[in-house]
Amino acid sequence: MALSEKTREHLRTLLEGMRQEMLDEVKVQNDRARSEEYVGDLGDYATSDMVAEYAHLFGERLRRRLILIEEALDAIENGDYGLCEECEEPISEKRLQLMPFARFCVRCQSELERRAKMRGETFTDLNHIGYRFPEEPEYD
Numbered sequence: 421m422a423l424s425e426k427t428r429e430h431l432r433t434l435l436e437g438m439r440q441e442m443l444d445e446v447k448v449q450n451d452r453a454r455s456e457e458y459v460g461d462l463g464d465y466a467t468s469d470m471v472a473e474y475a476h477l478f479g480e481r482l483r484r485r486l487i488l489i490e491e492a493l494d495a496i497e498n499g500d501y502g503l504c505e506e507c508e509e510p511i512s513e514k515r516l517q518l519m520p521f522a523r524f525c526v527r528c529q530s531e532l533e534r535r536a537k538m539r540g541e542t543f544t545d546l547n548h549i550g551y552r553f554p555e556e557p558e559y560d
């Protein structure tokens with residue numbers, strides 16, 4: 421069953437809110453990274469390395485999430501929002517309410533996770549579509 425116009429608009433609002441929150445968060449992270457560069461404790465290299473690493477990984481996760489959100493918003497525009505990319509069945513409305521950027525239905529998601537685990541990998545949506553961040557070293 422297709423999502424009603426009302427539900428779709430509600431999910432669009434949710435996604436736009438999430439996107440805004442994340443952009444704000446990215447900005448805070450960037451500002452923090454910048455201020456640490458200048459006023460950081462120069463004697464404490466170990467700690468500042470850890471902070472930098474954390475900020476990097478955190479930023480990476482944010483960016484992945486942002487891409488999923490952007491793609492979900494595009495899908496709403498194109499009218500193909502809410503369908504599982506694996507089996508093309510509609511994703512349940514309950515799942516979309518919790519995770520409006522979901523690309524797969526629960527069944528396919530757990531199947532993909534299971535297969536990735538067998539290969540010794542961690543499944544993420546973006547690994548699945550083969551997304552690679554240019555000029556980023558790979559961590560996983």
Ligand SMILES: [Zn+2]
Pocket residue numbers: 504505506507508509524525526527528529
């Ligand atoms: Zn599916």
